[in-house]
Amino acid sequence: MVIAKIFVLIVFFGILASLGSAMVYLVRDEGRADRTMWALTWRIGLSVLLFASLFVAYALGLIQPHGLTPTG
Amino acid sequence: MAHASDRYYVPHGSPWPIVGSVALLLLMFGIASTLNGAAIGKISMLAGAAVLLFMLFGWFGIVIKESVDGFYNQQVDRSFRMGMAWFIASEVMFFAAFFGALFYARQLSLPWLGGEGNNFFTNFLLWSGFENEWPSNGPAEIGGDFKAMGPWGLPAMNTAILLTSGVTITIAHHALRAGNRGMLTLFLGLTWVLGFLFVGLQGYEYAHAYHDIADGGLSLRLDSGIYGSTFFMLTGFHGLHVTLGATMLIVIWFRVLKGHFTPDSHFAFEGVAWYWHFVDVVWLGLFIFVYWL
Structure with missing residues (x-):
C-alpha cells in the first residue's frame, strides 16, 4: 500500500530533521543548554515509533518486505 | 580550568x-x-x-x-564543534553516494533496462525479455543465483539492538545533564556493549550470506550483481562506522569513570552521542530502503 510507504517516509524525514537540528544545537549551544539532548530524544522516540509501526503495518497487511528470490 | x-x-x-x-x-x-x-x-x-x-x-x-x-578555552571548544559539523557533512555525503547508487539502480537503470518509458529498444535490443524487479540479479543473471536477505530474523533483531542502544545513550545523556554519574556510567556502558553485539551479529549474518545455498546460506556476495554490491557496500561501511562509534563510546566511558565530564562541559560526550545517533539513523535508513521499500 502506497499510503503505508508514504507514512514511513514522512516519519523518516522527521527523524532526519530532529537529528539535523540536534547538530545545529550542538554547534550553537556549546553544551550549556538542553536543546541538543531533547532533539536527540525526539530522534530516538520517532525511530522507535517507526520500527514499531513497520511491524503493525505488516501485521495489518499494509506493507510487504521484498521477496526472497531475485528475478531477472 | x-x-x-x-x-x-x-x-x-x-x-x-x-x-x-x-x-x-x-x-x-x-x-x-x-x-x-x-x-x-x-x-x-x-x-x-x-x-x-x-x-x-x-x-x-x-x-x-x-x-x-x-x-x-571557549574558542578551542567552538573549533571542535565546527570540526565535528564538517566531519559529519563529509559523512553525510559519503553515505548519500551509496544510498544514491541504490536509488539510481532501482529507480532509474533497472526500469530503463526493463524497457520503461522511451527505452523500449534498450530492452528489446540489449536484454530482450529482461523484467524490472527488485531484488534483481541483473540482465542475463549476471549476479548468479542467490537469495536476498530477508528483513526478519537477524536484520530486525539488529535494528532492535541498535534502537535500544539509541535509547540507552539518550538516558545516559539525560543523566549527564542531571549530574547523575551512576546512571550515566551504567547506560553508557550498556550502549557500547549493544554496539559490539550488533557488530558480532552482523559478522554472523555476513557468514550466513556468503555460504552457498546448498550449504544453507544465501550465496549472496559482493559480486552478486547490483543487489549484492549495494547491499554489502552500504551495510559494510555502516558496520565499520558502528565499530568506530562503539570504540569511541568505550573511550568516553572510561573518561566518565575518571570523572572528566560535568553537566556543562562535555563536548566529547555530546560529539560521540550525536555520532551514535547518526549511525543509528543510517541503519534505520538501510533497514527501510534495503529491506522494506
Whole structure:
C-alpha cells in the first residue's frame, strides 16, 4: 500500500530533521543548554515509533518486505 | 580550568601526525600487497594496524590530558564543534553516494533496462525479455543465483539492538545533564556493549550470506550483481562506522569513570552521542530502503 510507504517516509524525514537540528544545537549551544539532548530524544522516540509501526503495518497487511528470490 | 587563557592553544612538536602517516603507509602497502598475492602483505597490514592503534592511544591520551589540564578555552571548544559539523557533512555525503547508487539502480537503470518509458529498444535490443524487479540479479543473471536477505530474523533483531542502544545513550545523556554519574556510567556502558553485539551479529549474518545455498546460506556476495554490491557496500561501511562509534563510546566511558565530564562541559560526550545517533539513523535508513521499500 502506497499510503503505508508514504507514512514511513514522512516519519523518516522527521527523524532526519530532529537529528539535523540536534547538530545545529550542538554547534550553537556549546553544551550549556538542553536543546541538543531533547532533539536527540525526539530522534530516538520517532525511530522507535517507526520500527514499531513497520511491524503493525505488516501485521495489518499494509506493507510487504521484498521477496526472497531475485528475478531477472 | 587552571591554564585556560584567552589564547588559542596550539600544541608544539607533536609526533603523532608522522606516526599516523607511517601507520597508513604500512596499512596501504599491506592491502596493496595482499591484493597482489604477496606474502609480506598480511604482516605489513598487521603492523600498520598495530601502529595505528598505538597512535590512537597516544594521541587521544594527549588531547584528553590537555583538555583535563585546562588548556582549551571557549574558542578551542567552538573549533571542535565546527570540526565535528564538517566531519559529519563529509559523512553525510559519503553515505548519500551509496544510498544514491541504490536509488539510481532501482529507480532509474533497472526500469530503463526493463524497457520503461522511451527505452523500449534498450530492452528489446540489449536484454530482450529482461523484467524490472527488485531484488534483481541483473540482465542475463549476471549476479548468479542467490537469495536476498530477508528483513526478519537477524536484520530486525539488529535494528532492535541498535534502537535500544539509541535509547540507552539518550538516558545516559539525560543523566549527564542531571549530574547523575551512576546512571550515566551504567547506560553508557550498556550502549557500547549493544554496539559490539550488533557488530558480532552482523559478522554472523555476513557468514550466513556468503555460504552457498546448498550449504544453507544465501550465496549472496559482493559480486552478486547490483543487489549484492549495494547491499554489502552500504551495510559494510555502516558496520565499520558502528565499530568506530562503539570504540569511541568505550573511550568516553572510561573518561566518565575518571570523572572528566560535568553537566556543562562535555563536548566529547555530546560529539560521540550525536555520532551514535547518526549511525543509528543510517541503519534505520538501510533497514527501510534495503529491506522494506
